[in-house]
Amino acid sequence: MNRNFRTLDDMGNIAGQVVLVREDLNVPMADGAVSDDTRLRAAVPTVAELADKGARVVLLAHFGRPKGERTPDLSLALVTRPFEQVLGRPVRFVDDQGASEAIALLKDGDVAILENTRFDAGEEKNASETIDRLAALGDLYVNDAFSAAHRAHASTEGIAKKLPAFAGRQMEAELDALEKALGTPEHPVAAVVGGAKVSSKLDVLKHLVGRVDHLIIGGGMANTFLAARGVNVGKSLCEHDLTGTAEEIFDAADRAGCTIHLPYDVVVSKEFAANPPSLRSCNVHEVAADEMILDIGPAATEALADVLKNCRTLVWNGPLGAFETPPFDAATMALARTTAALTRDGSLVSVAGGGDTVAALNQAGVADAMTFVSTAGGAFLEWMEGKELPGVKALAR
Ligand code: ADP
Numbered sequence: 001m002n003r004n005f006r007t008l009d010d011m012g013n014i015a016g017q018v019v020l021v022r023e024d025l026n027v028p029m030a031d032g033a034v035s036d037d038t039r040l041r042a043a044v045p046t047v048a049e050l051a052d053k054g055a056r057v058v059l060l061a062h063f064g065r066p067k068g069e070r071t072p073d074l075s076l077a078l079v080t081r082p083f084e085q086v087l088g089r090p091v092r093f094v095d096d097q098g099a100s101e102a103i104a105l106l107k108d109g110d111v112a113i114l115e116n117t118r119f120d121a122g123e124e125k126n127a128s129e130t131i132d133r134l135a136a137l138g139d140l141y142v143n144d145a146f147s148a149a150h151r152a153h154a155s156t157e158g159i160a161k162k163l164p165a166f167a168g169r170q171m172e173a174e175l176d177a178l179e180k181a182l183g184t185p186e187h188p189v190a191a192v193v194g195g196a197k198v199s200s201k202l203d204v205l206k207h208l209v210g211r212v213d214h215l216i217i218g219g220g221m222a223n224t225f226l227a228a229r230g231v232n233v234g235k236s237l238c239e240h241d242l243t244g245t246a247e248e249i250f251d252a253a254d255r256a257g258c259t260i261h262l263p264y265d266v267v268v269s270k271e272f273a274a275n276p277p278s279l280r281s282c283n284v285h286e287v288a289a290d291e292m293i294l295d296i297g298p299a300a301t302e303a304l305a306d307v308l309k310n311c312r313t314l315v316w317n318g319p320l321g322a323f324e325t326p327p328f329d330a331a332t333m334a335l336a337r338t339t340a341a342l343t344r345d346g347s348l349v350s351v352a353g354g355g356d357t358v359a360a361l362n363q364a365g366v367a368d369a370m371t372f373v374s375t376a377g378g379a380f381l382e383w384m385e386g387k388e389l390p391g392v393k394a395l396a397r
Pocket residue numbers: 194195196197200218219220221237293294295317318319320321322323324353354355356357358
């Protein structure tokens with residue numbers, strides 16, 4: 001693959017060098033303990049590889065939102081032991097007061113975590129004093145935190161311009177997967193966009209119509225598009241003020257040769273509850289005034305699978321229905337299983353992202369079967385909007 005960034009493979013001999021590595025260590029805590037260590041585990045390959053090559057590895061990361069204040073319960077000291085356990089080797093904590101003295105004591109292969117970068121108000125402002133202070137601590141810079149790359153902060157963007165900069169293994173995998181999905185994908189390409197609101201994903205939709213061959217709209221978003229087509233959506237979640245915008249997206253899709261797929265049938269009920277007595281599925285034109293659409297219907301789900309069978313690439317963000325409440329998870333679970341099967345067969349490259357989408361894939365038990373699942377949240381959505389992410393741009397050769 002012809003890449004615009006350097007990776008750990010391009011670092012040369014790094015024995016004895018201090019490598020500053022931006023990681024995402026922003027783990028959720030409950031009762032003083034890490035409640036989900038996914039992010040810690042994701043940092044291990046890069047950190048272990050650099051340490052094995054004899055580098056003195058110093059991790060840079062933020063933790064919560066201290067807003068430039070030294071906040072004891074947001075100290076990365078709290079994450080040092082948990083990371084040590086996950087990494088399986090000693091990790092020391094380095095306070096940002098006297099950091100250079102502490103780093104000078106590190107030996108080849110040692111690993112340390114520097115205090116929360118956001119204790120310094122200059123971090124989020126990308127202030128030159130902060131950039132200089134951080135850059136002076138190391139010889140080389142590695143950014144392994146795609147999830148923070150949509151922010152132009154000192155530890156994600158500014159520093160990359162001061163030190164030789166490289167993508168870590170996580171960053172590399174994410175950029176390669178995203179390039180395969182929307183940069184130079186194999187066509188036909190389908191995008192599935194669902195979730196609650198059109199307003200939160202307008203830029204995503206506008207970008208995708210110019211990029212993909214099929215745009216499949218589900219979830220609450222579909223209701224706004226159906227309403228724009230004159231469908232009475234009853235009590236459904238619907239942004240009636242955006243029907244004009246929906247029309248513009250239909251027109252842009254027509255011009256770009258992108259087919260927009262809306263559901264023909266839907267699952268409705270009069271109340272939003274698990275397995276409600278008023279549950280039924282019907283044609284979109286038969287929704288009663290007191291009903292709400294909570295999932296796309298079985299015919300639409302099957303049609304979606306048929307589209308995917310003829311596609312080579314899928315990008316997916318947003319559940320097709322209110323998947324947290326059964327049986328409104330049916331279409332989302334079916335899509336997850338279909339995508340997993342097509343990916344396993346080698347006929348589809350599948351990339352999915354978004355907080356609720358990842359939860360839905362886990363609920364279906366198929367997250368591992370996707371080509372790539374992005375846990376990057378905001379950065380993933382900005383990438384789906386076609387935006388250039390500052391932390392990625394700063395890594396360009
Ligand atoms: P992601 O986090 O993957 O980007 P979103 O946050 O945009 O996804 O949307 C997820 C939410 O959309 C879920 O909470 C789901 O219940 C809701 N949702 C999906 N379809 C509907 C619908 N028809 N009516 C109401 N809510 C829906």
